[in-house]
Amino acid sequence: MKKVVVIGNGMVGYKFCEKLREKATPSEIEITVFGEEHIPAYDRVHLSEYFAEKSADSLVMAGMDWYKANEIDLRIGELVTSIDRQAKIVRTMHGQEASYDILVIATGSSAMIPPIQGVDKSGVFVYRTIEDLENIISYGARIKKASVLGGGLLGLEAAKALIDMGLEADVIEFAPRLMPRQLDDQGAQMLSEKLQALGIGIHLSKSTSVIKGNGKIDALEFSDGSILETDMLVISCGIVPRDELGRKAGLEVGPRGGLVVNDQMQTSDPDIYAIGEVALHNNQIYGLVAPGYNMAEVVVNQLTGDGVSKFAGNDMSTKLKLIGIDVASFGDAFGERTACLPIIYENKSGGCYKRINISSDGKKLLGGILVGDTSDYNMLCQVMQNGMALPPQAEDLILGSRGGDSPGGAIADLPDEAQICSCENVAKGAIVNAVKEQGLEDLGQVRACTKAGTGCGACSPMVADIFNETLKSMGKTVRKVLCEHFDYTRQELFDLIKVNGVKEYDELLDRFGNGDGCETCKPAVASMFASIWNDLITKQEVIQDTNDKFLANIQKGGSYSVIPRVPGGEITPEKLVVLGQVAKKYDLYVKITGGQRIDLLGAGIEQLPAIWEELIEAGFESGHAYGKALRTVKSCVGSAWCRYGLHDSVSFAIEVENRYKGLRAPHKIKGAVSGCRRECAEAQSKDFGIIATEKGWNLYVCGNGGANPQHAKLLATDIDSESCIRYLDRFLMFYIKTAEPLNRTSTWLNKMEGGLDYLRDVVINDSLGIGKQLEEEMELMVNTYKCEWKEVVNDPVHRSKFRHFINSDMPDPSQKFGLLRGQKIPVTEQK
Amino acid sequence: MIDTLELYKTVEYSKVKIWFQAGHVENFPINGGACISYGSLQIAVYNFARRNEWYATQNLCPHKMQMILSRGMIGSEGETPKVACPYHKKTFSLKTGENLNGTECNLATYPVKVENGYVYVGFEE
Known part of the structure; x- marks a missing residue:
């Protein structure tokens, strides 16, 4: 041994x-x-x-x-x-x-500490170990302004840490540019500008001569005589x-x-x-x-026996995210080792700088620099390390192909020996073989088995691509099954429910699933039942998410909000008065929503049926603001009033909203109708948007706002109202039948093979021959619509379920309210 | 609110001194939960009919301190019965109260028994 x-x-x-x-x-x-x-x-x-x-x-x-x-x-x-x-x-x-x-x-x-006078004062730290960090954090809690000596990789990381602590930060660099070992002047300039925009002070070509202060640091003096006041200094000048x-x-x-x-x-x-x-x-x-x-x-x-293994030096390529700014540098970044031709792309307004160095014969990629957008980094490294052939226009590598096929460097073109994970030294071939030979079925297994992507994680997207490509080459597709209880995709389960006429969750679980269900499959199945049979969702309350269970949106503190439908955003003064009276009577907070409706917040669970009884009496219906369902169809004023309006957008919005009200889907659906191309209804940010043209309507689909905004795409041009409804019927029903759970239309389209062209083929050219079927299925939804709240209000058994305790009539005693600008708001206590 | 959290302590079956009658079996939704009031406590009681099991936990979700768990969906993860908080879908084992998808503190759990059509929850005091 x-x-x-x-x-x-x-x-x-x-x-x-x-x-x-x-x-x-x-x-x-x-x-x-x-x-x-x-x-x-x-x-x-x-x-x-x-x-x-x-x-x-x-x-x-x-x-x-x-x-x-x-x-x-x-x-x-x-x-x-x-x-x-x-x-x-x-x-x-x-x-x-x-x-x-x-x-x-x-x-x-260890951190290199330059021989500067006063370096032993308190408030001067290095950035190396967790202990250093703890000291920096505890000292930093008492001060406002801190500086970092050293504008290299680690120094900028330290500056980010200071900003995260809520301090003002300055970075001091001896060289005339930041990250002098990785970036050229132009790239470093771009980085400096971005950091300055974030409030970080950048001081270049500064040689620090004295750290001033009585016992503890209060300023830095530079060799040019200038002074920078600072309460703390973090030294990051390199390593020893x-x-x-x-x-x-x-x-x-x-x-x-x-x-x-x-x-x-x-x-x-x-x-x-x-x-x-x-x-x-x-x-x-x-x-x-x-x-x-x-x-x-x-x-x-x-x-362990293999005595031939040798260390042959290593590429110093790096990619990192500095305070939200992507920076990468690879290979011969400055193009100084061999003769080369640089290609440089700079976009000042977009904050992006890219440089690649091409061998003088134009055949090989030698290295480069990326600031602001490093999405090409992995591929560029592969092209460089494997000496892969460049596309005819080498600039396509960083600019993307403008027309025609994708530029070189697709995953499939990579040789098996291409190193994918540099931390763990895993080659493409190793990943492909592991997937094929060991029958790996998900990315977690690939990571566990090959270790690829377990280091810095930068290669994870490539590992995922290779995994998917390999499965594809084996004739397998990646199935997104619903959850551990159903080994089916949503689309498969949708068909099973329909073909077998299943209407109860437990029956579905017994016949096609296993276990006892969960919070993922229950609402997903409930949504499918609603989209297929359009039964009242309250009949199976225990498989509904809380909002659908009580037909209202739960808010902080456990109260609910009430949003009646206001089709097209048009409301009479009489109805508006009723909303005001109800809000006053039940002491509800009032807010106008983004979808041209009125939100009444702060209703106790036990108040909901009485509130809705009054609203229904006044002619309101459920707005389904609580459901994964059609929300609103927003409209502009339209040709009735507007001097620019081409068509009556309000009337059309009301017609469309009333047609699809109550329609349940994998996620919420929003629509809008604009009366002219000025687009006041913001239709291009909706799941479907209709915009008036001289000749009819333009129909846009698959847009959304929210966390990842996406503009809707033009599906059909200059169509009449009837065609517009027909295409909408087909489009919405196709989405409902084929999307994954909780995917908005935009995500659904992004994942669709063939994209918009395919969608247009299905909806307009009826390439799958299901157009008529989709229209009939939608017709069934339209004809079986019932206002859920009306049903509940008129059913004493259902009404009795709207209570907090089953052994007491008391409302929830833990609910507390305060006042904000004269209206009530929930007061929630924190941990 | 930390004080509220501390009101809830797991009760072992062997330590039960009071069996509180929470209501008739029919008042509890099948495969769902309901909230009962016991002194200053709010207890969520789950009728897991599919497994022929009953469970009780504090109604308070420790994640954002909301009185809500009785309105959560119940289900299973592997063999473990669980409840999912409606607010942010934190899931907790109904058996041990343990947070299954995070690091929230455990829920207090209480013994439940059913006799002559009535549901009883066990307390120490």
Whole structure:
């Protein structure tokens, strides 16, 4: 049995243990690890996330139990102080000893502290460990203004952390540009402008001469005499390899630090290896995690038999998100190693800078820089690393193809040896083989099995693409089944319900599902029942989400809101008066909604039936604001009043809203009708939008506002009202039948193979021959419509369910209300 | 509100001193929940008819401190019976009160028995 001792328990030290244990059992190799810090190895790359209220636990690579389970003797809080190369023993400051056959030094680096006068004042920190961060956080709580010395990668990360703490931040860089090792002048300028727009002060070409202050820092003085007031300084000027142990033991050290290693990662003592930021390979220190992981793998291969494995240097490509700004740099970013032709694209208003360096014969990609948009990064790296052929117009690589086929570099074109995950060194072929040979069925399995995408995560989209492509090539499709209780997609279940005439949830679960159901499948099935049979949803109340159960939107504190239908947004003064009277009588908060209706908020569950009784008496109907259903069809004033109006948008909106009211769907549906191209009804932001033209109507579909706004797309031009309704019938019913649960029409279209052209073929050209069927199915919905609230109000059994307690008539005593601008609002207490 | 949360303590079957009559079986929706008032407590009682099981938990969701769990949908995750809070779909085991999809603190759970058509919830005091 071999004894391996590892000094250093950082990311690379941990990765070494993980890789070694995969290849050697505890009876083959005994592993002892010494870590100086008091917690096991954690993810230093994502250190700034610690500020976003993440605990140290979430950054830890593997907990103590992992080391225990793998029989690795991890001793944390133990600083190794000497190596006795003759006796092959290491000693710690607490007097512990461990003998080794093989020693691995993974001590990493420490922050470089420049020799500036006053650097020992309080309020001056480095940015390296969780302990540093804790100190920065506690000091930062008492101050307003902080600075970062160093505008490199880590310095900008630190600046982000300061901003997250709510401090004003300045960044000071000695070089004339930010990230001088990754970006060129133009790219760095773009980055500077973006950071300044976020309120970060950028000071370039500044050499700090004195850190001023009486005991604690209060200002920085630069060599040009200028002064910057600041309450705290975080130093991030680069790294110094922690080579002191090796140095003391007489190992060969580079002129500027670092333990010299050969291609096998051996130091000048063949039984001692060095990996990570402490190792000096070919006169280079690698300050990134991916090369460190590769070094770890090389050593593991030496120790477990494969003596040929070599470290061949590493690409220093990086991609990161700095304060929400994407930045990437890869290969020969400056185009200075060989003759090359740069292609540069800069868009100042869009905040985007892209540069690629092409070999002088125009055949190969050598490197590049991306600021503002790094979506091309993975593909560009692949094209570069694999020496793939460039498209005829090389600029298509960054500009996208303008017409014709997609530019080179599709997933399918990648060779099997293309490295996809650089952290774990996983090639495309390994992923493809794992999917094929082990029959992997989801991305989680791919990650677990190949480790691809488990490091920095940047390659995850590519891993997903490869997974999907591979399944496709095997003739499999990725099925989105409903949940663990139904092994069917929504569309499959929709057909099963219809063909088998299933109307009860329990019957469906017994015949086609398993288990007891859940909060995912119950409302999804309830929605399908409503879309197919249009029965009253309250008949199966326990499978409805709370809003559909009580036909109202639940609000903070447990009260509900009431929104009656106001078709097209047109309302008579008499009805408006009733809404006011009801609101006053039941003390409801009143707000105009975005869909041209009136929202009455703050009703207790037990008040709902009485409120609706009065509203129905006055001629109102349910507005279905609580359901995944048609909400409103908004309209502008239209030709009746408007001097620009071409057609009567209000009348058409009312007609359309009344046609589809109560229609339930995979998600909510909103519509609008505008009387002219000025588009006051904002129809292009709706699931369906109708805009008047000189000759008729233009029909737009699949738009939405919300978190990911998307403009609706033009489906049909200059059609008459009758065709418009017919196309809408087909479009809506096709959506209802084929979309995944909780997908809006925009998401549905985005996922549709063939996209808008296909949709147009189905809806207008009836390419599937189902046009008539879709219209009939919609006709059934229209003809069986009933106002849900009217049904409930007139049914004493249903009404009796609107209560908080079943053993008391008391309203919920925990509900409390206050006043805001003269109206009531809920008062909710916080944890 | 932290104080409110502390009112709710899991009661073991063996420690029950009071069996409180919560109502007739028919008052509890089949495969659903209902809320009962007991002193200053609000208890959600679930009639999991599909499994022929009854459960009771605090009505208060610890995530956003809302009195709501009786209006949540019930179901299963693997073999574990669960309730989903209507507000943000936090799910809790009906057996142990444990939060199944997050790190919220456990719900207090209470024993339930059915006798002669009536539902009883067990309390220590």
